[in-house]
Amino acid sequence: MSSPVSYISRDSIIHDLHPLTKMIASLWFLTLGIILNKPVYLAAILALILVCGFAASISREIFKSLKSITVFAFIIFLIQIIFYRSGEVAFYIIPGANLLPATLEGINFGISIALRMMIILLSFVILLSTTQVRDMMMVLVEKLKIPYDYAFMFVTALRFIPTFLGEVAKIQEAQRTRGYKVDGINPIKKIYSYVPIALPLVMMSLSKGELLALAMETRAYGIQNRRTYLKEWRMGRMDLILIIGMFLLIVLSIRLV
Amino acid sequence: MNNIIVAKDLTYGYERDTVVLKDINLKINKGEMIALTGKNGSGKTTLSKHFNGLLKPTKGTILVDGIDTREETVDRIALKVGYVFQNPDHQIFNDTVYKEAAFGPENQGLEGEELRKRVVHALEAVGLLEYENIYPYSLSKGQRQRLSIASVIAMNSEAIVLDEPTTGLDHRESLEIMELLKELNSEGITIIFITHDMNLVAKYGQRMIVLSQGEIIADDSPRNIFKMKKVIERAHLRVPLITELAQELEMFRDAPLDPQEFFQGLCEMRRDYANVLTS
Numbered sequence A: 001m002s003s004p005v006s007y008i009s010r011d012s013i014i015h016d017l018h019p020l021t022k023m024i025a026s027l028w029f030l031t032l033g034i035i036l037n038k039p040v041y042l043a044a045i046l047a048l049i050l051v052c053g054f055a056a057s058i059s060r061e062i063f064k065s066l067k068s069i070t071v072f073a074f075i076i077f078l079i080q081i082i083f084y085r086s087g088e089v090a091f092y093i094i095p096g097a098n099l100l101p102a103t104l105e106g107i108n109f110g111i112s113i114a115l116r117m118m119i120i121l122l123s124f125v126i127l128l129s130t131t132q133v134r135d136m137m138m139v140l141v142e143k144l145k146i147p148y149d150y151a152f153m154f155v156t157a158l159r160f161i162p163t164f165l166g167e168v169a170k171i172q173e174a175q176r177t178r179g180y181k182v183d184g185i186n187p188i189k190k191i192y193s194y195v196p197i198a199l200p201l202v203m204m205s206l207s208k209g210e211l212l213a214l215a216m217e218t219r220a221y222g223i224q225n226r227r228t229y230l231k232e233w234r235m236g237r238m239d240l241i242l243i244i245g246m247f248l249l250i251v252l253s254i255r256l257v
Numbered sequence B: 001m002n003n004i005i006v007a008k009d010l011t012y013g014y015e016r017d018t019v020v021l022k023d024i025n026l027k028i029n030k031g032e033m034i035a036l037t038g039k040n041g042s043g044k045t046t047l048s049k050h051f052n053g054l055l056k057p058t059k060g061t062i063l064v065d066g067i068d069t070r071e072e073t074v075d076r077i078a079l080k081v082g083y084v085f086q087n088p089d090h091q092i093f094n095d096t097v098y099k100e101a102a103f104g105p106e107n108q109g110l111e112g113e114e115l116r117k118r119v120v121h122a123l124e125a126v127g128l129l130e131y132e133n134i135y136p137y138s139l140s141k142g143q144r145q146r147l148s149i150a151s152v153i154a155m156n157s158e159a160i161v162l163d164e165p166t167t168g169l170d171h172r173e174s175l176e177i178m179e180l181l182k183e184l185n186s187e188g189i190t191i192i193f194i195t196h197d198m199n200l201v202a203k204y205g206q207r208m209i210v211l212s213q214g215e216i217i218a219d220d221s222p223r224n225i226f227k228m229k230k231v232i233e234r235a236h237l238r239v240p241l242i243t244e245l246a247q248e249l250e251m252f253r254d255a256p257l258d259p260q261e262f263f264q265g266l267c268e269m270r271r272d273y274a275n276v277l278t279s
Helices: A017-036 A039-055 A058-083 A104-130 A133-142 A148-176 A187-193 A193-220 A237-256 B044-050 B099-107 B114-123 B139-152 B171-186 B198-204 B229-234 B241-247 B259-278
Strands: A088-096 A099-103 B005-014 B021-029 B035-036 B058-064 B082-083 B159-163 B188-195 B207-212 B215-220
Touching: A017 A039, A017 A133, A017 A237, A039 A058, A039 A104, A058 A099, A058 A104, A058 B044, A088 A104, A088 B099, A099 A104, A133 A148, A148 A193, A187 A193, B005 B044, B005 B114, B021 B044, B021 B188, B021 B215, B035 B044, B035 B114, B035 B171, B035 B198, B044 B188, B099 B139, B114 B139, B114 B171, B139 B159, B139 B171, B159 B171, B171 B188, B215 B229, B215 B241, B241 B259
Parallel strands: B035 B188, B035 B207, B082 B159, B159 B188
Antiparallel strands: A088 A099, B005 B021, B005 B058, B207 B215
């Protein structure tokens, strides 16, 4: 079982960048996506993201997620032009009856919102598919001084999602053979009907958590405050250039707004 | 009709290119007690999940009591074939043993006196009736395994499939489970159990099916299969030590399956020898 976004191991300049650089870049894309509002600028940023995907030689995977993201973006766009009422009317969505007017401003706004969403989602898709979670954790602990326990907790939670999905599948099978069905439209009944799945899952998670804690302790977890890592990252020249470049561009874009 | 399960050219793959089961042809009669064996990853569990429709064949057909599993939902087929999973903790969610065993029949729509009778009978069969008001998680692993068997018995299925019912149990607990299955079998319930333990196969399996790489490579009595060196080798099995010893000695006409048979064989040999001496 794989989660929708997982690390893809490739040999590329993006993969070789320091995790911190990539995390900064994601935040940078996020910030730009929020502060810029002209569709042209946003489209340029989106193009830049696609270039990053290409440079990371994951264009095929990016294209795949782009397809599903585009569907979402289009729905958001439609909702915007339906509910945006002020401004000059460009055309009617139902032309004959002059119903549901779409305004120029609404279209503009809809495109911006859709592009914004695509930018934010895609930048994180690229971050997650080119950076391993444990490298991000290491950076958070080493560079940003986040306590290791918290970082570890976060990474472990992520790591256990597929495991739990597997458990859920097994529990579902077990209950289905006992004639169990999730049915009914009544929401309260529906919640109750999940008890046969949820309860065994909670019990198993608790015992799994306990085992994990024991296994960690037997391997000397927390014995020292300073820990070392299998792979140590170093900021390269490329990282510095990119970070400085991003900083300058953000200053420039604030002037653009 | 005498067959509870009939598989014809059953083929199954989890994904397009990987084939887990290849052209399985199999008939299981009502009232049999069958051991399903093979090394890890040979397709035992995958095959057994076809017996009650949890998995549907990608090619070929499987009939459960005459019903094509592709045309029925699992909960309907579960009336015919119950399934006990390897880990009982995957299904326990009620706060008493009684309620846990009653979950299946409740889903079948039973109520009142009939429901009570079924559950009591099931708990009695597995020897857990005295614990009916106890919290299931406070039972031992062997008891929880028996509870999951009870919850299947309570559904009145004609056949029960058990995926490694003795894994993680001690010797005594294992024997208790197997004796229970034998008892159920004598009441007419078809039993199909997956196991790696050849001693249990020798003692309880009337028929033994050996899977290797998704194919049935042997389907016979344990006694006959234990003689097939190649099958045993290919399936990463090991015959019971007493059988192996007898085979190495090459003194027995028919290799014994347990110490008692071994002893009987020795007695016969001594008698024969005495006869030779006196004549």
